[in-house]
Amino acid sequence: MITIKVAKTGPLIISPEESAQVTIVDADGNPVPFNKPGKPLKLCRCGASTEKPFCDGTHTRIGFLAAEAAQRQADAKSGD
Secondary structure: OOEEEEOOOOOOEEEEHHHHHOEEOOOOEOOOOOOOOOOOEEOOOOOOOOOOOEEOHHHHOOOOOOOOHHHHHHHHHOOO
């Protein structure tokens, strides 16, 4: 079984050991190469990466909040 870790305010992460078992395909079914052996596979969740579907760290520069974190923040503000 492959485990996908959801970073609190970042990408979806698959360990280096398990990433070799993953095949990513584009909307047309063409394989998307992942050429970083020994590195974790990090998939973008913020939508702003210039290396989609891979994470390039842009989420840290744009202040991305995952849906669950954004909802908690909105709930906290509405309670003021």
